[in-house]
Amino acid sequence: MRLVLLPGLNGSSNLFAPLLDALRDVDCQPLALPAQGPQDYASLTDRLLAELGHAPFVLLGESFSGPLAFRLALRKPEGLRAVIFAATFLTRPSPFLALLRHMPMPPALLTHAPILRALCLGRDVEDAVLRRVQEEIRGLDQALLRARLGSLAGLRAAQGRLAVPALQLWPQQDRLVAARAAGSLAAHCDDLRQVRLDGPHFILQARPHACAQAIRTFMADIAQQQG
Secondary structure (H helix, E strand, O other), rough: OOOEEEEOOOOOOOOOOOOOHHHOOOOOEEEEOOOOOOOOOHHHHHHHHHHOOOOOEEEHHHHHHHHHHHHHHHHOOOEEEEEEEOOOOOOOOOOOOHOOOOOOOOOHHHHHHHHHHHHHOOOOHHHHHHHHHHHHHHOOHHHHHHHHHHHHHHOOOOOEEEOOOOOEEOOOOOOOOOHHHHHHHHHHHHEEEEEOOOOOHHHHHHHHHHHHHHHHHHHHHHHHHHO
Protein backbone atom coordinates (compact mmCIF):
# COMPACT_ATOMS: atom_id res chain seq x y z
CA MET A 1 0.00 0.00 0.00
CA ARG A 2 1.30 3.46 -0.91
CA LEU A 3 1.93 6.33 1.48
CA VAL A 4 1.05 9.61 -0.25
CA LEU A 5 2.62 12.59 1.54
CA LEU A 6 1.47 16.22 1.38
CA PRO A 7 4.01 18.77 2.68
CA GLY A 8 3.84 21.69 5.06
CA LEU A 9 3.89 25.40 4.31
CA ASN A 10 6.98 25.12 2.10
CA GLY A 11 4.93 23.12 -0.39
CA SER A 12 7.74 20.91 -1.67
CA SER A 13 8.81 17.37 -0.79
CA ASN A 14 12.35 18.44 0.19
CA LEU A 15 11.79 18.37 3.94
CA PHE A 16 10.44 14.82 3.84
CA ALA A 17 13.98 13.50 3.24
CA PRO A 18 14.67 12.35 6.86
CA LEU A 19 11.32 10.56 7.06
CA LEU A 20 11.66 8.96 3.64
CA ASP A 21 15.08 7.67 4.62
CA ALA A 22 13.50 6.05 7.70
CA LEU A 23 10.67 4.57 5.57
CA ARG A 24 12.72 2.85 2.89
CA ASP A 25 10.60 -0.28 3.25
CA VAL A 26 7.39 1.66 2.47
CA ASP A 27 6.17 2.70 -1.00
CA CYS A 28 6.20 6.49 -0.53
CA GLN A 29 4.81 9.05 -2.98
CA PRO A 30 5.47 12.67 -1.95
CA LEU A 31 3.34 15.27 -3.73
CA ALA A 32 4.22 18.95 -4.05
CA LEU A 33 1.59 21.63 -3.59
CA PRO A 34 0.81 23.73 -6.69
CA ALA A 35 3.13 26.75 -6.84
CA GLN A 36 0.80 28.68 -9.14
CA GLY A 37 -2.79 29.76 -8.76
CA PRO A 38 -4.99 30.11 -5.65
CA GLN A 39 -3.66 28.68 -2.40
CA ASP A 40 -6.96 28.36 -0.54
CA TYR A 41 -7.87 24.88 0.62
CA ALA A 42 -10.85 24.42 -1.70
CA SER A 43 -8.73 25.20 -4.77
CA LEU A 44 -5.84 23.01 -3.63
CA THR A 45 -8.24 20.13 -3.00
CA ASP A 46 -9.67 20.38 -6.52
CA ARG A 47 -6.20 20.47 -8.09
CA LEU A 48 -4.65 17.61 -6.11
CA LEU A 49 -7.54 15.15 -6.19
CA ALA A 50 -6.58 13.78 -9.61
CA GLU A 51 -2.96 13.22 -8.50
CA LEU A 52 -3.87 10.68 -5.84
CA GLY A 53 -4.30 7.79 -8.28
CA HIS A 54 -6.56 4.78 -7.92
CA ALA A 55 -4.40 2.14 -6.22
CA PRO A 56 -4.82 1.75 -2.43
CA PHE A 57 -3.04 4.41 -0.39
CA VAL A 58 -2.76 6.10 2.99
CA LEU A 59 -2.72 9.90 2.86
CA LEU A 60 -0.41 11.90 5.14
CA GLY A 61 -0.89 15.63 5.64
CA GLU A 62 1.87 17.55 7.42
CA SER A 63 1.13 20.85 9.20
CA PHE A 64 -0.39 23.18 6.53
CA SER A 65 -1.58 20.14 4.58
CA GLY A 66 -3.55 18.56 7.41
CA PRO A 67 -6.75 20.44 6.49
CA LEU A 68 -6.03 19.63 2.85
CA ALA A 69 -5.74 15.91 3.60
CA PHE A 70 -9.01 16.09 5.52
CA ARG A 71 -10.82 17.76 2.63
CA LEU A 72 -9.40 15.31 0.13
CA ALA A 73 -10.54 12.41 2.31
CA LEU A 74 -14.06 13.84 2.46
CA ARG A 75 -14.14 13.63 -1.34
CA LYS A 76 -13.70 9.84 -0.95
CA PRO A 77 -11.00 9.17 -3.56
CA GLU A 78 -11.12 5.60 -4.83
CA GLY A 79 -7.93 4.24 -3.29
CA LEU A 80 -8.03 5.97 0.10
CA ARG A 81 -7.73 3.59 3.05
CA ALA A 82 -6.69 5.88 5.92
CA VAL A 83 -5.31 9.32 6.79
CA ILE A 84 -2.31 10.39 8.89
CA PHE A 85 -2.22 13.88 10.42
CA ALA A 86 1.30 15.05 11.37
CA ALA A 87 1.79 18.12 13.59
CA THR A 88 -1.41 19.60 12.25
CA PHE A 89 -4.91 20.92 12.88
CA LEU A 90 -8.27 21.52 11.20
CA THR A 91 -8.94 25.04 12.48
CA ARG A 92 -6.69 28.10 12.61
CA PRO A 93 -3.55 26.88 14.43
CA SER A 94 -2.70 30.18 16.12
CA PRO A 95 -4.50 33.50 16.73
CA PHE A 96 -1.34 35.37 15.68
CA LEU A 97 -1.57 34.30 12.03
CA ALA A 98 -3.83 37.18 11.08
CA LEU A 99 -1.02 39.57 12.04
CA LEU A 100 1.91 37.46 10.88
CA ARG A 101 0.92 37.39 7.22
CA HIS A 102 1.21 41.21 7.09
CA MET A 103 4.55 41.48 8.91
CA PRO A 104 7.99 41.63 7.24
CA MET A 105 9.56 38.18 6.96
CA PRO A 106 13.26 38.71 6.12
CA PRO A 107 15.01 35.40 5.27
CA ALA A 108 17.83 36.26 7.68
CA LEU A 109 15.36 36.26 10.56
CA LEU A 110 13.38 33.22 9.39
CA THR A 111 16.56 31.16 9.01
CA HIS A 112 18.23 32.31 12.24
CA ALA A 113 19.39 29.05 13.83
CA PRO A 114 18.42 29.85 17.46
CA ILE A 115 14.91 30.87 16.36
CA LEU A 116 14.45 27.73 14.25
CA ARG A 117 15.65 25.53 17.09
CA ALA A 118 13.43 27.24 19.66
CA LEU A 119 10.22 27.40 17.60
CA CYS A 120 10.39 24.64 15.02
CA LEU A 121 13.10 22.00 15.35
CA GLY A 122 14.10 21.60 18.98
CA ARG A 123 17.46 22.33 20.50
CA ASP A 124 18.97 18.90 19.82
CA VAL A 125 18.10 18.67 16.11
CA GLU A 126 20.90 17.43 13.85
CA ASP A 127 22.87 20.16 12.08
CA ALA A 128 22.17 18.56 8.68
CA VAL A 129 18.41 18.83 9.27
CA LEU A 130 18.76 22.44 10.41
CA ARG A 131 20.71 23.33 7.25
CA ARG A 132 18.13 21.61 5.06
CA VAL A 133 15.32 23.64 6.63
CA GLN A 134 17.33 26.86 6.30
CA GLU A 135 17.95 26.20 2.60
CA GLU A 136 14.28 25.46 2.02
CA ILE A 137 13.19 28.70 3.71
CA ARG A 138 15.67 30.76 1.69
CA GLY A 139 14.18 29.37 -1.52
CA LEU A 140 10.56 30.15 -0.64
CA ASP A 141 8.64 32.60 -2.79
CA GLN A 142 7.44 35.33 -0.41
CA ALA A 143 4.16 35.95 -2.25
CA LEU A 144 3.37 32.24 -2.19
CA LEU A 145 4.23 32.04 1.51
CA ARG A 146 1.93 34.96 2.32
CA ALA A 147 -0.89 33.43 0.29
CA ARG A 148 -0.66 30.20 2.28
CA LEU A 149 -0.45 32.11 5.56
CA GLY A 150 -3.62 33.89 4.48
CA SER A 151 -5.32 30.53 3.97
CA LEU A 152 -4.28 29.51 7.48
CA ALA A 153 -5.45 32.79 9.01
CA GLY A 154 -8.96 32.29 7.65
CA LEU A 155 -9.15 28.56 8.24
CA ARG A 156 -12.37 27.07 9.50
CA ALA A 157 -12.97 23.36 9.98
CA ALA A 158 -14.55 21.68 6.98
CA GLN A 159 -18.05 20.34 7.39
CA GLY A 160 -18.29 16.57 7.71
CA ARG A 161 -16.62 13.74 9.58
CA LEU A 162 -13.83 11.45 8.50
CA ALA A 163 -15.06 7.87 8.31
CA VAL A 164 -11.80 6.12 7.40
CA PRO A 165 -9.26 5.32 10.15
CA ALA A 166 -6.89 8.14 11.06
CA LEU A 167 -3.63 8.55 12.96
CA GLN A 168 -2.52 11.77 14.64
CA LEU A 169 1.20 12.30 15.19
CA TRP A 170 1.02 14.94 17.91
CA PRO A 171 4.30 16.62 18.98
CA GLN A 172 4.10 17.63 22.60
CA GLN A 173 6.55 20.55 22.37
CA ASP A 174 4.83 22.20 19.41
CA ARG A 175 5.41 25.98 19.62
CA LEU A 176 3.50 26.81 16.41
CA VAL A 177 0.19 24.99 16.83
CA ALA A 178 -1.99 25.65 19.85
CA ALA A 179 -2.93 22.53 21.80
CA ARG A 180 -6.61 23.37 21.34
CA ALA A 181 -6.23 23.41 17.55
CA ALA A 182 -4.33 20.12 17.54
CA GLY A 183 -6.83 18.53 19.88
CA SER A 184 -9.77 19.54 17.68
CA LEU A 185 -8.99 16.71 15.26
CA ALA A 186 -10.74 14.20 17.50
CA ALA A 187 -14.10 15.93 17.06
CA HIS A 188 -14.02 15.37 13.30
CA CYS A 189 -12.87 11.74 13.05
CA ASP A 190 -14.84 8.57 13.73
CA ASP A 191 -11.69 6.49 14.33
CA LEU A 192 -8.70 8.59 15.43
CA ARG A 193 -5.63 7.02 17.01
CA GLN A 194 -3.27 9.46 18.67
CA VAL A 195 0.47 9.04 19.11
CA ARG A 196 1.92 11.77 21.31
CA LEU A 197 5.58 12.29 20.54
CA ASP A 198 8.27 14.08 22.51
CA GLY A 199 9.40 16.73 20.05
CA PRO A 200 8.80 20.04 18.22
CA HIS A 201 6.47 21.10 15.40
CA PHE A 202 8.83 19.76 12.73
CA ILE A 203 8.40 16.31 14.22
CA LEU A 204 8.87 14.43 10.93
CA GLN A 205 12.28 16.07 10.56
CA ALA A 206 13.40 16.08 14.19
CA ARG A 207 12.12 12.57 15.12
CA PRO A 208 11.92 10.73 11.80
CA HIS A 209 12.49 7.22 13.16
CA ALA A 210 9.85 7.51 15.89
CA CYS A 211 7.39 8.87 13.32
CA ALA A 212 8.32 6.15 10.82
CA GLN A 213 7.67 3.44 13.39
CA ALA A 214 4.24 4.87 14.24
CA ILE A 215 3.37 5.16 10.54
CA ARG A 216 4.59 1.65 9.78
CA THR A 217 2.57 0.14 12.64
CA PHE A 218 -0.57 2.06 11.63
CA MET A 219 -0.30 1.05 7.98
CA ALA A 220 0.23 -2.60 8.94
CA ASP A 221 -2.90 -2.48 11.12
CA ILE A 222 -4.92 -0.95 8.27
CA ALA A 223 -3.69 -3.56 5.82
CA GLN A 224 -4.58 -6.37 8.24
CA GLN A 225 -8.05 -4.97 8.96
CA GLN A 226 -8.89 -4.52 5.28
CA GLY A 227 -7.45 -7.83 4.13
